[in-house]
Amino acid sequence: MSSAPGVNYLNEKSGLWSWLTTLDHKRIGIMYMISVLSFFAIGGAFAMLIRWELFGAGKNIVDAATYNQFMTFHGAIMTFMVIIPGVPAFLGNFFLPLMIGAKDVAFPRVNLLSWYCLMVGAAISFWSLFYHGADTGWTFYTPYSIQTDNGTTWLVAGAFVMGFSSILTGLNFIVTVHKLRAPGMTFFRMPLFIWGLYSTAVIQVLATPVLGITLLLLIAERTMNIGIFDPAMGGDPVLFQHFFWFYSHPAVYIMILPAMGIISELITCYSKKTIFGYRAIAWSSIGIAAVSFFVWGHHMFVSGQSEVAGIVFSFLTMLVGVPTAIKTFNWVATLYKGSIEFSAPMLFALGFIFLFTIGGVTGIMLAVTAVDVHFHDTYFVVAHFHYVMVGGTLMAITGGIYHWLPKMFGKMYNEGVARFSFVLIFIGFNVTFFPQFVLGAMGMPRRYYDYLPAFEPLNKVSSLGAWTIGVGFLFALYVVVDCILRGKKAPDNPWGAKTLEWQTSSPPPHENFTTQPVVTGGPYEYR
Amino acid sequence: MMWWLLMQSAQANTFMPPAATDIAERVNSLYGFLLWASFISCVLVIGGFIYFAFKYKRRSENDKTAYISHNNFLEFLWSFVPFLIFMAVFVWGWAIYSQMRTFPEDALEVHVQAQKWSWSFEYKNGRKSSGELLIPVNTPIKLVMTSSDVLHSFYVPAFRAKQDVVPGRYTALWFKPKYKGEYQIFCTEYCGEQHSGMLAKLKVVSREEFDDWLANDPYKGLAMEEVGQKIYTARCAICHHTNDQKLVGPGFGGLFGREETLQGGEKVMVDENYLRESIMNPNAKIVAGYPSGQMPTFAGQLSEQEITGVIEYIKTLK
């Protein structure tokens, strides 16, 4: 089935209805893009408000109750609505079939359903705002989450529904990777982004149901007071933490593994060089996914779990460090004797390595039991996970969006502004979060509305940095909108990349390839 | 270069509050090592890629690059060396962590009660205090802690000591302060609106001073309202102003003798009995405009003398 020249997935049909009922993975990817970017704007706005409130000690703009809502919604939106669907459901949806030479994902209707699950879940979450919001933090720790008198139930129910979105996407990707690879596309010829998505999908499918049942129990707890997590009825509040982190620690890898995959694509493409140690990087994704299920207790060193548990979880957490180190060193080695172009996506990839390395080594510090006792629930932890989630995942997403914009919309973006956005985001990021390491070392606990005067100077610096990031992302948004509206026509393969998605037209036709691609070699054959 | 690094690492250590126990000093050495190791690995990775990035900058569109697929030895090296370092810090951390979790036999026990949003302490002889934990220097102290409402976490940065406080069970923590002085206690588990205000002081004093303090009636020679003021500062001030401004709960200024409208529309006169009921059974009569369930009960926590003191103190606030 070949389509007429000039017809692509964007202009093949028109009208809002054709989008809302589409089964094309590319269109669903674009719908995810719009939703995720909107949620990101909302979550980002909460971040700006948080930093504004923390600009000085005492009250700045809102009272403590409102601040706790900001903190809760910032966390919940950014995890459940931005970073978890961000890479797999948006970029993954668009590029997974293209990169393995498939016409679509295995179950297109399920794919569309997953987008609706996200939207319905998000709507339910925001519905909580009509019931005085929620103030539990995104972790919903019991028994506070049972006792607090507001719309927490809605937020929890929303997260439950969004979990289905994540499960369905993961399910689809697993089957697609197993059953729909193009002829000649063996597992070890798949691009590393696909390996990242595949490992992520395994986690999504195995971990999310446990979150589902946990949230369901929490809803039952709030509506019927079933008592399983409620100490007042003989229940165990710490069990909730075990259940919660059994999902939410692997969820951290849902956020970072596909981002690491993007970095492998960017590094090879913009240094025109094959990846160093393909198999090691591929296997390390699987390794991280496997070990990620056995490290949740490192969130609970001081929760009252046994000493033995603390030690075992510390040991297992160290094991995650090894495959992560391999990836990082292999990326650096890939640059050796390459031909490196400092284009915006590459800047984001290099920025990723910079920030992720800092996030990684501080992660090791937190994995050391005795040191974590001091750092647990302080700003050190806040700084660490922002270095990994923002400095890691969001940098990768932004770089990935720039990299693939020409393929998604068939237009070129403004390179100058894109590079400028990197400079602002990168500098702003370090100014925001590096001081938070120091604040944590000084002992400033997290989720604090107010703080001691000794913490004030560094908090001021941090807030200034946060606003710089905010401006940086506004520039990034401008680049995307400008590209879509006014960009120059893009060639099929502007970067000279070797992976399959660049071998079709930009933007791709409805069925991705006019002739079925046949794969004869690895993904990064830059010779 | 080495000197500069040493200075950096020494200064980095001072970001933490000065260590006030032996264990805190051990944590500091481990943390110092981690900072060093991290700094070196960051220099290797970040320096490495910046060097490569500039050295192998693209000269022209037709650049040919080396085709290097992998190198087993190198890859083994940079997974095995980090592994060794990880194992070393794991064992090191384990050693200190077991010391933190091994309670000395002869420790002085203090019971800690956490509730929204204050800390109170009770000694073996029945002496109570709130908002301030007084302990003797150079003595191992064991805190046996529980919470009456939600999760809290007891944290003294200078001791590198932290433990969650869980309702319905006891958790414990020990330390042996080396120096006299005043230290900050934080709550580090999110516990609601005034989480960041749930602070207390830890005072380390000489043995004599401690024994003296322990044996004495804390309110000796104080008028009733002065007793009440002490309790107010430690337990009530986090949610109630002394003027008539609303914080979490109503301000105490001018409260006594006022007529309030309850949630159900009933009227109630704020007299001694209403105040007493509100302290002991806070959710019985909630004034309209305030959420229920915010205030914890103080039944069993305050003595008759203290309750009367608080009521008398409120009467003095006009």
Place this chain on the structure above:
Amino acid sequence: MSTANTTEYHHHTAHHFDSADAEYRASKLGLWVFLMTEILMFGGLFVGYIIYHQKMPETFAAGSKFLDWKLGSLNTVILIFSSLTMALSIYYAQIGKKAMVLYNLYITFFCGVGFMVVKSIEYSHKIHDGLLPGSLFHHAAEAGSAGVAHLPIYFSFYFVMTGLHGSHVLVGMGLIAWLIVRAHKGHFGPQYYTPLECVGLFWHLVDLIWIYLFPLLYLVG
């Protein structure tokens, strides 16, 4: 691809699959992955059950005495039998006996109805006696019997586990009803029986979960 016969239903393979067989195998893999998520979801509950059973064994022993093991056994038999008829319907589809497909689907569906009827009898007893989860519990348990202190938690587990399972039975019945409609239209035959196979697997899983729930709640004291 031949055009569809006017009398004979012909399933169209989705455009992105090479062949009907590829589609069938992808659907089956997808379903197995889905079943894995179901197992993990119930797995969370089972882990919670085990932990609490260990913490308060007397409570669980006392609690299980309130359940009627005869009704539970009856339901077990019903579900196992329905799994058999479900499997038979797939078998008859494979050998092309469409009447038998329908016949077996109807039996399976009514087994589901039977299960839910028994379940609702049990539930209404519990509701009547005040044996309800958590704070809704208001049964006047005879004083002095061991473990009665935490009985509400036992019934929280009972209702959450059987409730979640029951909702799966309902979903399964809905799917079987959909299969019956399609079977009436003659959609299934030796060439195409993927939906039968997939719903069948789901139904077996629901059955399997009950086989674990039954002894844990009714028999283990």
